[in-house]
Amino acid sequence: MKPLLLLDVDGVLNPTGRPTPDFRRYRCTVDGTAYTVHLNQRHGVRLLELALAAGAELVWATTWEHHANDWIAPRLGLPSLPVIAMGPDDRAVSRHGEMFKTRRVADYVGDRPFVWFDDQVYQEDENYLRARQGLGEFLLIHVPGEAGLTSRHLDVAREWLTLTGLSQGRSWEK
Ligand SMILES: [Mg+2]
Known part of the structure; x- marks a missing residue:
């Protein structure tokens, strides 16, 4: 079973803090609202690389949902990716203090293994x-939103996929 790598945009690919020079600024218009992102x-x-190595x-x-394929993916050189429908933020339903996205993620993944990069996953979501x-x-x-995703987070994901034997990567990748 192919492991899934779940990606958040804001606070992960688009840091909330002051961007370093390796980020470029882009404008996006989603449903009539203009946003600035740094990618x-x-x-x-x-x-x-990680997806390929781990299969x-x-x-x-x-919450960008399919807009991420229009505004984010092409600017990062990513293909169009599957999208987890997030729907409204019905936080009142939360039983363990988990955020609303966590229930949507659980519905989507089924029994497939997954790694989830997000700036708002906490112990409550784990529980x-x-x-x-x-x-x-x-x-x-948990990716600190100020700086966003770093190679350290990717290394943690890669190591976990390898150690748990979930990595579907080819043997020459070792
Ligand atoms: Mg976020």
């Missing part, structure tokens, strides 16, 4: 997922 092409390269599938797990029946193995990687 780093290296993210695209590194994520594709994993990249998936959007962001919710651990309590939920039928999920496969998973790793939540």
